[in-house]
Amino acid sequence: MWDALLLQSGYNAALVSIGAALLGIAAGAVGAFVNLRRRALVSDAMAHATLPGVGLAFLVMVAFGGEGRNLAGLLTGAALSAALGLWAVQRLSRTRLPEDTAIGAVLSTFYGAGVVILTVVQELNAGRPAGLEGFLLGSTAGMLRADAMLIAGGGATVLLALWLLRRPLTMVAFDAPHARMMGVSPTWTDAALMLLTLGVVLLGLRVVGLILIVALLITPATAARMWTNRAGMVAAIAGGIGAVCGYIGAATSAAVPDLPTGPVIVVLAFAAFVLSALFAPNRGMIARALSRLRLRRKLGAAHGI
Amino acid sequence: MGSEFVALTLPPLIIATLAALACALPGNFLILRRQAMVGDAMAHVVLPGIVAAFLLTGSASTPVMLAGAMAAAALSSAMIEGIRRFAGVETGAAMGVTFTTMFAAGVLLLEMSHASGVHLDVEHALYGNLESLIWFDATGWASLLDPTALRGLPPQIAGLGMVTALVAGAVFLFWRPLTIATFDESFAATAGIPVKLLSAGLVGLTALAAVAAFSAVGSILTIAMLICPPATARLLTDDLRAQVVLSMVFATLSAIGGTLIAGYVPPLIGMPGTVSASGMIAVTSGVMLALATFAPRRGLTTPQA
Numbered sequence: 201m202w203d204a205l206l207l208q209s210g211y212n213a214a215l216v217s218i219g220a221a222l223l224g225i226a227a228g229a230v231g232a233f234v235n236l237r238r239r240a241l242v243s244d245a246m247a248h249a250t251l252p253g254v255g256l257a258f259l260v261m262v263a264f265g266g267e268g269r270n271l272a273g274l275l276t277g278a279a280l281s282a283a284l285g286l287w288a289v290q291r292l293s294r295t296r297l298p299e300d301t302a303i304g305a306v307l308s309t310f311y312g313a314g315v316v317i318l319t320v321v322q323e324l325n326a327g328r329p330a331g332l333e334g335f336l337l338g339s340t341a342g343m344l345r346a347d348a349m350l351i352a353g354g355g356a357t358v359l360l361a362l363w364l365l366r367r368p369l370t371m372v373a374f375d376a377p378h379a380r381m382m383g384v385s386p387t388w389t390d391a392a393l394m395l396l397t398l399g400v401v402l403l404g405l406r407v408v409g410l411i412l413i414v415a416l417l418i419t420p421a422t423a424a425r426m427w428t429n430r431a432g433m434v435a436a437i438a439g440g441i442g443a444v445c446g447y448i449g450a451a452t453s454a455a456v457p458d459l460p461t462g463p464v465i466v467v468l469a470f471a472a473f474v475l476s477a478l479f480a481p482n483r484g485m486i487a488r489a490l491s492r493l494r495l496r497r498k499l500g501a502a503h504g505i
Numbered sequence: 506m507g508s509e510f511v512a513l514t515l516p517p518l519i520i521a522t523l524a525a526l527a528c529a530l531p532g533n534f535l536i537l538r539r540q541a542m543v544g545d546a547m548a549h550v551v552l553p554g555i556v557a558a559f560l561l562t563g564s565a566s567t568p569v570m571l572a573g574a575m576a577a578a579a580l581s582s583a584m585i586e587g588i589r590r591f592a593g594v595e596t597g598a599a600m601g602v603t604f605t606t607m608f609a610a611g612v613l614l615l616e617m618s619h620a621s622g623v624h625l626d627v628e629h630a631l632y633g634n635l636e637s638l639i640w641f642d643a644t645g646w647a648s649l650l651d652p653t654a655l656r657g658l659p660p661q662i663a664g665l666g667m668v669t670a671l672v673a674g675a676v677f678l679f680w681r682p683l684t685i686a687t688f689d690e691s692f693a694a695t696a697g698i699p700v701k702l703l704s705a706g707l708v709g710l711t712a713l714a715a716v717a718a719f720s721a722v723g724s725i726l727t728i729a730m731l732i733c734p735p736a737t738a739r740l741l742t743d744d745l746r747a748q749v750v751l752s753m754v755f756a757t758l759s760a761i762g763g764t765l766i767a768g769y770v771p772p773l774i775g776m777p778g779t780v781s782a783s784g785m786i787a788v789t790s791g792v793m794l795a796l797a798t799f800a801p802r803r804g805l806t807t808p809q810a
Contacts, residue, residue: 215560224806235594235595235598238595238597238598240595240597240598240601241542241545241597241600241601244601263754271760288795291798292736292794292798295798296739296740297536297736297739297740298536298539298541299542300540300542300545300597301536301539301732303542304541304542304544304545304728304731304732305729305732305733305794306791307725307738308725308726308727308728308732308787308791309595309727309729309733309787309790309791309792309794310730310732311726311729311784311787312723312729312783312784312785312787312788313630313784313787313788313791314784314789315726315781315783315784315787316780316781316785318781318784319778319779319780319781319784320771320776323771323776323777323779323780324776326643326778333628336631337631373560399613406636411605411608411631411725412605412609414601414610415601415602415606415609416606418598418601418602419601419602419606421598422588422592422594422598422599422602425593426592429521459613459616459617460616460627461617462609462612463610463612463613464609466605466606466609467606467609468553469606470602470606470609473588473592473602477588477591477592483591483592483593494533498684
C-alpha cells in the first residue's frame with residue numbers, strides 16, 4: 201500500500217497514478233466552470249451515454265479483426281455516443297419536458313442500451329472477459345502503458361485548452377449578456393465547455409468509470425468553492441483536490457486489485473469536501489459558528505448584557 | 506411456450522411489470538414538479554441503504570431492505586439540503602455530490618464486506634438480476650392453480666406486489682392534495698395542505714418504488730422506469746388523470762416488451778444466448794419516449810414557451 205503511494209510498486213503503476221493525478225487536475229478545474237454554468241447533471245447524462253459507444257466500438261473492432269480493447273478506439277465510440285446523448289438531451293428539452301427529465305431519460309435509456317450491448321459482447325466473447333466492466337466503476341488493474349500515456353496526455357491537453365479559454369469561460373459564467381456585448385459568444389463558449397467536459401469524461405472512463413466520473417467533476421469544485429470566491433482560484437484548488445484524490449485512488453487500486461478505482465476516488469473527494477465545509481476560513485462551518493459567537497458577544501457588550 | 510415459459514419468463518415478466526408500475530406512479534408527479542433528479546438520487550442511494558441494512562441485520566428480506574433504503578433516502582435528503590445551504594451550490598451539484606458519494610460508499614461496502622453471494626453483488630446493482638428470478642416449481646400453466654407450486658414463487662413477487670399496492674394506494678388516497686400541491690404549491694399552502702410533508706411523502710414513495718425496482722433492474726435502470734413512461738405520457742396529454750393512466754400503460758408495455766424482446770429476439774436473429782432484460786426494458790421505454798416527441802400537438806413540432 202505505502203509502496204504504491206510512494207511510486208515504488210513498479211513503473212506501470214507509477215505511470216497510472218500520475219495519469220490519474222493529471223486527470224484529477226483537469227476534472228477539478230473543468231468542474232469549477234461546469235458548476236458555475238450549472239451543467240453538472242448534463243455531464244452525468246453524457247457520461248452514462250458513453251456506454252453503448254464503448255460496447256459498439258468493441259464489437260466493430262472485433263468484427264474488423266482487431267483487438268477490441270484498444271483504448272483509443274473505445275474512446276472514439278464513447279465520444280460519438282456521448283455526443284448523440286447530448287443531442288438527445290437538447291432535443292428533449294425543446295419539448296414541454298423540463299431539462300432534468302430529459303437528462304434522466306437519456307441517461308437511463310443510453311445506459312440500458314449499453315448494458316444490452318455489453319451482454320451481447322459477453323455472449324459473443326463466451327468465456328473470454330472483454331474487460332469492459334472496468335468502464336462502469338473504473339479499474340486501473342491491467343491498464344497498459346499506452347493507456348496511461350493517453351490519459352496523462354489528454355489531461356494535459358484539456359488543461360491547456362482550459363487555460364487558453366479561461367477568460368471567455370469566466371465572462372460567460374458570470375454575465376452572459378455582458379460577455380456577448382464584449383464579443384464573446386456564450387453559445388460557442390458553452391459548446392467549448394461541453395467539449396472540455398466530454399474530454400474529461402472520456403479520459404476518466406477507464407480510471408473512474410462512467411457512473412461516478414461526474415463526481416470527479418463536481419465534488420472537488422464544490423469543496424474548492426468553500427475556500428475562495430474567485431473563479432480562477434476555485435479551479436486551481438479543485439484541480440489540486442482532484443489530483444490528490446486521483447493519485448491516491450489509482451495507487452490504492454493498484455495495491456488492492458479487487459477494489460474498483462472510481463468509488464475510492466469519489467469517497468476521497470467527498471472527504472475533501474467535508475473537511476473544506478468544516479474548516480475553510482469565512483465560509484466553513486466552524487469559522488461561521490465562531491463569527492456568530494463573536495457577533496453575539498459584541499452585541500451583548502454593546503447592550504450591556 | 507408451455508412449462509418453460511411459466512417457469513422462466515413469467516416471473517421476470519410479473520416482477521418487471523410490478524416494478525415499472527410502482528416507479529411510474531410517483532414519477533408522474535416528480536416530472537411535473539421538476540424533480541426528476543430526485544428520482545435519480547433515490548435510485549442511486551438505494552444501494553448503500555440496502556447494503557448497510559444487510560450488513561447490520563444479516564437479512565435480505567423485503568422489510569429490512571425497505572427500512573435501509575428509507576433511512577438512506579432520508580440521509581441523502583438531509584445531505585443535499587445541507588450541501589446546498591452550507592456550500593451555496595445549486596441543487597443539481599448538491600445532488601450530484603450526494604448521490605455519487607452514497608453510491609460509491611455502497612459499492613465499497615459491498616466489495617469490502619464480501620456480502621456478495623447472498624442476494625447482493627455489484628453486478629446486480631449495475632444490471633439488475635431479472636433473469637435469475639425464476640420459478641423452479643412450475644411445471645406448466647396448471648402450476649398457477651397449485652398451492653404447493655405457488656409457494657415456490659420467487660419471494661420478490663409478494664414483496665413487490667405489496668410495495669406496488671402501497672404506492673398505488675398512497676397516490677389514490679392523497680390524489681387531491683398531491684395534485685393541488687404539484688400544480689400550485691403556494692395555493693395549496695394557503696388552503697391548509699401540509700405541502701412540506703406531502704413533498705417529503707413523495708420522496709418517500711419514490712424511495713419505496715426504487716427499492717422495489719432495484720431487485721429487478723438495478724440502480725441505474727430504475728431511473729428509466731421512474732422517468733420514461735410518465736415523460737412519454739406527458740407528451741401526449743394535458744390531463745393528469747389521463748397522463749397517469751397512460752404512464753401505467755407505457756410502463757407495462759416497456760416491462761413486458763423489454764423482457765420478451767431480450768429473451769426471444771436474439772435467438773431469432775441467430776445470436777447465441779439472450780441479452781440483458783433490464784437493459785432492454787430501459788431501451789424500450791426510451792424508444793417510446795423518442796416516438797412520443799413526434800406527437801402532433803405537444804411534441805417537438807410545437808415550440809414551447
